[in-house]
Amino acid sequence: xxxxxxxxxxxxxxxxxxxxxxxxxxxxxxxxxxxxxxxxxxxxxxxxxxxxxxxxxxxxxxxxxxxxxxxxxxxxxxxxxxxxxxxxxxxxxxxxxxxxxxxxxxxxxxxxxxxxxxxxxxxxxxxxxxxxxxxxxxxxxxxxxxxxxxxxxxxxxxxxxxxxxxxxxxxxxxxxxxxxxxxxxxxxxxxxxxxxxxxxxxxxxxxxxxxxxxxxxxxxxxxxxxxxxxxxxxxxxxxxxxxxxxxxxxxxxxxxxxxxxxxxxxxxxxxxxxxxxxxxxxxxxxxxxxxxxxxxxxxxxxxxxxxxxxxxxxxxxxxxxxxxxxxxxxxxxxxxxxxxx
Numbered sequence: 462x463x464x465x466x467x468x469x470x471x472x473x474x475x476x477x478x479x480x481x482x483x484x485x486x487x488x489x490x491x492x493x494x495x496x497x498x499x500x501x502x503x504x505x506x507x508x509x510x511x512x513x514x515x516x517x518x519x520x521x522x523x524x525x526x527x528x529x530x531x532x533x534x535x536x537x538x539x540x541x542x543x544x545x546x547x548x549x550x551x552x553x554x555x556x557x558x559x560x561x562x563x564x565x566x567x568x569x570x571x572x573x574x575x576x577x578x579x580x581x582x583x584x585x586x587x588x589x590x591x592x593x594x595x596x597x598x599x600x601x602x603x604x605x606x607x608x609x610x611x612x613x614x615x616x617x618x619x620x621x622x623x624x625x626x627x628x629x630x631x632x633x634x635x636x637x638x639x640x641x642x643x644x645x646x647x648x649x650x651x652x653x654x655x656x657x658x659x660x661x662x663x664x665x666x667x668x669x670x671x672x673x674x675x676x677x678x679x680x681x682x683x684x685x686x687x688x689x690x691x692x693x694x695x696x697x698x699x700x701x702x703x704x705x706x707x708x709x710x711x712x713x714x715x716x717x718x719x720x721x722x723x724x725x726x727x728x729x730x731x732x733x734x735x736x737x738x739x740x741x742x743x744x745x746x747x748x749x750x751x752x753x754x755x756x757x758x759x760x761x762x763x764x765x766x767x768x769x770x771x772x773x774x775x776x777x778x779x780x781x782x783x784x785x786x787x788x789x790x791x792x793x794x795x796x797x798x799x800x801x802x
Contacts, residue, residue: 465594467528468656471691471714473735473768479760479797481790482528482596484661484695485776486520490783493519503548504540507533513581517595518588524787525794528594528657529585531650533578535600535661536608538646539639541572544609552613559612561624566634571641574649586654597655599643601662601696602636602680603673609635618667625676636680644687651690659693660684660712663775666698670706678710685711693737697775704729719774724762735768742773745781745789752785756792765800 467480488494494516497506506512516532536546536554545557560566586595608614610621625632647658660681665673685692694712696703701721708715708730715734717726719741727736744755756771763769771793777786 467594480527481771481793482526487532490781510580514584530596579653582653594656597650598659603677640680640683662696665696737770739774
């Protein structure tokens with residue numbers, strides 16, 4: 462059976478064209494998703510296999526992208542650990558009792574993956590074509606720990622860093638427990654049919670390279686090393702030096718956000734690995750001429766080298782016109798086929 466295009470590209474094999482998908486393509490901008498959300502909460506959708514599968518598949522049908530990404534939240538795997546998490550509209554995850562002590566960490570249970578999520582993975586994998594990939598994911602240990610310690614989204618992560626610096630034993634115990642939970646979570650997704658796993662460390666840019674290597678890298682590396690399928694390691698707001706540290710922690714492919722030119726980021730990562738990215742998602746709110754120009758710039762910097770996966774430099778913004786995403790996916794697919802002829 463033919464392996465999915467994205468899987469082959471992740472392994473830096475020669476492929477017929479550049480695969481394209483979009484982070485946070487499931488939900489957010491799609492009217493068919495919003496219709497479902499009028500009747501169900503986020504966690505109701507994510508926890509009901511048929512609804513989760515439907516939302517996961519909606520952008521594949523509409524945009525013709527080369528991968529579905531599992532509809533879930535980075536907080537999904539911690540729901541079974543004994544924490545009360547609420548997704549507050551316009552705020553994000555809010556934790557009833559933030560983590561502050563070793564006793565708080567000890568209360569966290571390590572559990573097997575939720576069967577509802579695994580069943581959604583099975584349904585989606587059955588519905589996809591053989592050359593389309595299913596991307597599973599989980600949040601990076603640092604990003605999720607930041608929510609658990611702060612109690613809600615933060616700009617400066619002051620409480621998180623205070624715990625890191627002031628109680629490193631508690632910090633490492635927390636991340637060790639999260640890494641174990643996340644490893645089980647993503648291994649379960651793969652067993653159920655996920656072809657690729659992305660580790661999504663959306664707040665890692667708050668750290669210095671030295672702090673990342675001391676306090677985070679071993680735990681992220683543990684999750685990535687648990688898998689025998691291609692992995693994508695993605696962080697936002699990273700400097701070139703931090704990008705190098707993140708790449709050393711692991712990942713078959715390193716995701717790049719829009720702040721660093723793709724060719725510069727690839728030079729940091731090294732030619733032995735692929736990269737994913739990295740169009741600024743805000744560009745999609747501009748004219749089509751601007752979108753086209755920016756997309757061509759990304760493809761030009763990739764230069765047709767093996768290992769490039771086209772994506773945004775972060776998630777789709779809710780106000781994005783779905784028609785623009787469809788048009789962009791088609792542009793990348795057509796343009797990169799032409800380049801290989």
